[in-house]
Amino acid sequence: MTYISVEQMLAGPTGWLTVQTGVRSGTRVPSDLIEIINDGDQYIQIRPYAGSDRTITLDEVALDVNVFSGPDESDPAITADVAALNLAERIRWLMRTELAGYVASGGVVSRVETIQRPCPRDWDDDQDIGRYQAAYRVTIHSS
Amino acid sequence: MATRLRVNPAGTAAMLRSPRMVQAVKDRGERVADIARDISPVRTGRYKGINDTLGPGGFHVDSGVVGGKARARVSNPTPYAAYLEFGTRYMTARRILGRAAEMVRSS
Numbered sequence: 560m561t562y563i564s565v566e567q568m569l570a571g572p573t574g575w576l577t578v579q580t581g582v583r584s585g586t587r588v589p590s591d592l593i594e595i596i597n598d599g600d601q602y603i604q605i606r607p608y609a610g611s612d613r614t615i616t617l618d619e620v621a622l623d624v625n626v627f628s629g630p631d632e633s634d635p636a637i638t639a640d641v642a643a644l645n646l647a648e649r650i651r652w653l654m655r656t657e658l659a660g661y662v663a664s665g666g667v668v669s670r671v672e673t674i675q676r677p678c679p680r681d682w683d684d685d686q687d688i689g690r691y692q693a694a695y696r697v698t699i700h701s702s
Numbered sequence: 703m704a705t706r707l708r709v710n711p712a713g714t715a716a717m718l719r720s721p722r723m724v725q726a727v728k729d730r731g732e733r734v735a736d737i738a739r740d741i742s743p744v745r746t747g748r749y750k751g752i753n754d755t756l757g758p759g760g761f762h763v764d765s766g767v768v769g770g771k772a773r774a775r776v777s778n779p780t781p782y783a784a785y786l787e788f789g790t791r792y793m794t795a796r797r798i799l800g801r802a803a804e805m806v807r808s809s
Binding site: 588606608609610611613619621623674680681682683686692694 | 784788789790791795797801804805808
């Protein structure tokens with residue numbers, strides 16, 4: 560038995576969050592983030608920062624979900640921050656309502672908790688990139 | 703054989719704001735602060751709280767009763783503390799307080 564990598568389960572071209580949102584995701588911020596945003600796309604970064612397995616086979620992972628977005632050019636009301644918040648809240652809803660019960664190869668997601676709701680975070684004052692960050696605790700029962 | 707359990711909401715509420723509960727929550731906050739100090743990066747020492755010549759820093763624990771419940775808050779007044787915690791374009795998130803809180807939670 561091995562523990563499932565929650566970041567690999569969620570991120571990447573076939574990751575759960577990518578499939579659910581249609582937005583590109585990864586564990587690192589790509590070097591071409593500015594080009595991605597300028598093309599009108601968004602980006603999701605999933606990054607574990609802590610965790611434990613107090614009960615063997617039950618892996619609890621605390622992870623950050625960072626969302627990067629530019630403004631919606633077709634709607635002046637949707638600034639970069641608003642667009643990032645909208646995606647971050649959509650992800651929160653998906654994480655809390657859809658992820659628990661998801662069966663991955665080698666285990667099943669048994670619980671998802673919000674450690675911290677989506678909050679605006681600084682990124683780079685010189686760029687029009689909105690960033691929201693939230694933290695979740697995902698419990699996976701490995702088999 | 704049957705067992706009957708009756709919950710006393712007033713008693714539960716009193717317990718959640720009792721001095722002993724405040725102390726217990728404060729103790730956990732102190733443990734979070736201790737771990738955060740242990741894993742803090744050091745360049746000038748201000749963030750870790752070992753050098754205050756550049757301004758206030760270090761980890762502080764405030765505790766009390768908020769909204770009828772005992773609460774402890776661990777904070778760091780260093781201006782760049784949020785950058786260390788959550789990262790920026792130029793700095794990877796270190797998640798000092800987040801990791802410390804998770805360590806205390808799982809201990």
